[in-house]
Amino acid sequence: MADEQQSLFDDFLADCQLDGTVFSKSTKISAKPDYEIRRSKRRKKSVGAFRENGKTIIVAPIRMSLKEVHGYAQELVAELNGHFDKLASQELLEQRAKFVAKQYLDVDVFSTHPVPVSISWVANQNSRWGSCTPADGKIRISNRIQGMPQYVIDAVLLHELIHLIVADHSPKFYEYLNKFPDYKLAKEYLAGYSFAQQNYIGD
Helix, strand or coil, rough: HHHHHHHHHHHHHHHHHEEEEECCCCCCCCCCCEEEEEEECCCCCCCEEEECEEEEEEEEEEECHHHHHHHHHHHHHHHHHHHHHHHHHHHHHHHHHHHHHHHHHCHHHHHHHCCCCEEEEECCCCCCCCCCCCCCEEEEEHHHHCCCCHHHHHHHHHHHCCCCCCCCCCCHHHHHHCCCCCHHHHHCCCHHHHHHHHHCCCC
């Protein structure tokens, strides 16, 4: 994505023309546009997008009608917004993990672990709330817990962070985990959620 955006930006700097027309997501001109349309001599059929100073720039062929460009722009803006929202979500998750680690661990796992530690939301964990691979420093948190109470998310984060120090579920592992005051409450919440999902309990 970053390389594609840089390519689009370089393309624009090389020989694009500003057509002076700015559109919002509706077809009406807006005082606070969501994106800006710029024309490029190099582009023949394709339409691209990149971010410049917080604004979405749509780069389109000179001969493409504004109606067509506007149609493509709707999808490109949504795609870029989704991309940046995902990045923001990952950053917030890592920030929270660092806070949890500082609160409940006596080891700074982010600076002392042999390899860099990374934490990310994943969509392919349906049987576990999280997982950790100490060898490569990767922690994966199931996106099923997004939207759950903060103490539940914190409990899952702490569980996986401890595995960077203690690989198994030995007494030492639970010595760390039991420092979290809402651990049992979080465990009960997740158990209730799983039971409801397995038994199709709904409103």
